[in-house]
Amino acid sequence: MLGFVIITVASSRIALIFKKIKLPFITGFLFTGIICGAYFLGLIPEASRVKLNFINEMALAFIAFAAGSELYLRELRSRFNSIKWNTIGQLTSTFVIGSVAVFFMADYIPFMSGMNTESKIAVSMLSGIIFVARSPASAIAIINELRAKGPFTQTVMGVTVLKDFIVIVLFAVCLSLAKTMTVGEDFNILSIVFLIGEILVSLLIGRLLGYFLKLALSLKIKGRTKSIIIILLGYSIYEMSSFIHHFTEVNFIREIALEPLLICIVGSLYVTNYTKFRPEFLRILSETGPMVYAAFFTLTGASLSIDTLLDVWPVALVLFAVRLASLVGGSYFGGMMAGDPMRFCHLGWMPYITQAGVALGLSTVIANEFPEWGGDFYTVVIAIIVINQVVGPPLFKWALGKVGEDRSKGDFGADGSRDAIIYGYESQSVALANQLMSKGWSVIIASRQKKGSFEEPEGLDIRYIKDLSLESLNSIDADKAEAIVCMLSDKKNFEICELSFHHFGTPDMIVRLTDRYYTDRFLELGVKVVDPSMAIVNLLDHFVRSPQATSLLLGMETGQDTRDLELLNKDLHGIALRNLRLPPDVIILSIKRSGHMIISHGYTRLRSGDVVTFVGSNESLEQLSSKFSH
DSSP, X not given: OHHHHHXXXXXXXXXXXXXXXXXXXXXXXXXHHHHHBTTTTOSBOHHHHHHTHHHHHHHHXXXXXHHHHTOOXXXXXXXXXXXXXXXXXXXXXXXXXXXXXXXXXXXXXXXXTTOOHHHHHHHHHHHHHHHHOOOHHHHHHHHHHHTOOXXXXXXXXXXXXXXXXXXXXXXXXXXHXXXXXXXXXXXXXXXXXXXXXXXXHHHHHHHHHHHHHHHHHTSOSOHHHHHHHHHHHHHHHHHHHHHHHHHHHHHSSSOOOOOHHHHHXXXXXXXXXXXXXXXXXXXXXXXXXXXXXXXXXXXXXXXXXXXXXXXXXXXXXXXHHHHHHHHHHHHHHHHHHHTOOHHXXXXXXXXXXXXXXXXXXXXXXXHHHOTTTHHHHHHHHHHHHHHHHHHHHHHHHHHHHHTTOOOOOOOOOOOSSOXXXXXXXXHHHHHHHHHHHHTTOEEEEEEOSXXXXXXXXXXXXXXXXXXXXXXXXXXXXXXXXXXXXXXXXXXXHHHHHHHIIIIIXXXXXXXXXXXXXXXXXXXXXXXXXXXXXXXXXXXXXXHHHOHHHHHHHTTOSTTEEEEEEEXXXXXXTTOBGGGSOOOTTOEEEEEEETTEEEOOOTTOBOOTTOEEEEEEEHHHHHHHHHHHHO
């Protein structure tokens, strides 16, 4: 367990390299897992993968929670028609084309070549069902990584969750038919009734789980503790399902197989749509997600049988191509029937390529039910899943970018200068610009007013933009601004912040708020919000409690100031604070690293890109500014 934790931490760092080359994080996790798995370095051997299966179950429960949280019914109502038709298109196309292709390729698939026609039909049906199965885990991980949001993303999540729900039902029907064709068992309608009963019980338990999740979220405890409780609640569902399955298999004529993923999705769906804890639930899922995805996909990569892929790669490659063609066909059919934009139809197949837990689970059931050929069937499926997991995530990420729903933070290229843009021309923006310029900043005021409509103050750089499009922002070099201040309406301010966050990765964004309705939306982007209705009260409060510090921070102390300096001098990289030669009248207030404040002490070592806040005399701060930038 300790060894796996160390590998997972390493995997998180390695994934950053993949992000730099525009690949998803999960591709980096999978790559690390494959390298550390039994086929290469053997750091996660076969026996360890079995013992670490509880991590998979915890992660799958968490991922089901995340999938359910994406199904916010109020937002999905407008996309219901698209979700319906895309589900029908993907399901029908993939199942029919996949089944027919496997049947006609039977003579070229080693374990099917000697089968009779009935058995070939049975294997083809089961293959078609496996082809339909999707990986909610991969979809959730990429959507969270890119902060993707919009109609395309909503449709993808709706179709993904709905398809896996339907797949579980259809699989039971096809499995019963396959037994009839291959083993000679009588088709029993009671087995279908029993299946429906299992699904209904799963739905009821899911509703009960939703109540316990609501109870956990209502507790007055720290967020991390709540995260642990939520993960353990999900894991308990897997343990309960396993216990019921084993107990009924031993003591009754037929075992009861509940579906943990379905239970967890229903529980999350309840919390998201019918309780007041949705915002906190989403926050916990967002904060905990990266750790869970790193562990799950690293272990998934270690579990992939690369040697199996090498043995059956020609067959796997052909079946992968068949599945890909069926997804493309289903995308065009579903998209056109729903009336989706053509760019959605062109790209609508890319999000559904990846496969993981559901497909593996169903394949395991087939391998156990048909020992004569099930193992060979499982081998081929594993090989297809390996290809899908490698190809699928980058294509999904690319598709989200093409439809304009990739909202991840851009990469900011620091150039060592201090540039700011103030959006909106008024007396306060002029006063702010003059004050920043007196502190050594280069300031632009961007105005949507017509040139000549007001008298330009001397010494200010005022740029006129026709709108708030990306093209207009580029025209005023918004990609070089270390800070932006938005003083327009809340709606327009939010448009500017979204563009700056996604395309430029602007480090500091400040907004003057008008309506508190927008507060949460700004905070999600990391925007610093100034509420004029509370600013004076907060300022007076700080003057009462800490007059000296407040005067200093406001620049009211003669000859003293505060300044944020980014470490660009490579010679200072790795030096401890206690060894940093500072002027005697300068102290360090804080250090910000990779977007997070860190608790510093004398032995804290500086890293390139750290933003250090100093307080001291203007002369000494100028010396430090020169020292940090060269």
